[in-house]
Amino acid sequence: MTVSEISSRPFEAGCAAGLAEGTTVRAAYAPERDLPLLLGEITTEEWVDSIASALSDRVPRTSARELAVALAPRHSMRSA
Numbered sequence: 001m002t003v004s005e006i007s008s009r010p011f012e013a014g015c016a017a018g019l020a021e022g023t024t025v026r027a028a029y030a031p032e033r034d035l036p037l038l039l040g041e042i043t044t045e046e047w048v049d050s051i052a053s054a055l056s057d058r059v060p061r062t063s064a065r066e067l068a069v070a071l072a073p074r075h076s077m078r079s080a
Contacts, residue, residue: 019058024067027054047074 028034028051037047049067052061060068 008015019067022053023058023069024055027051028068028071030054044072 030049033047033050033054036042039046042050048065048068048071051071052064055064055067058064
């Protein structure tokens, strides 16, 4: 099973990519990434990019991006 096949279940996707449970969520909601999004200082796309960047030292960049997109609100992301 690939990350993209289960991206509708983001909490399982990280494990499928070989990350420890919770790694993707911790990266996504770390204050230095989450707070700028909540304050409107960055866009959802920029938030996704920052998550992918944080994960890319642990998984391939493509997988990191898929994991980040899986966490983004569906209405705020274009087809990635």
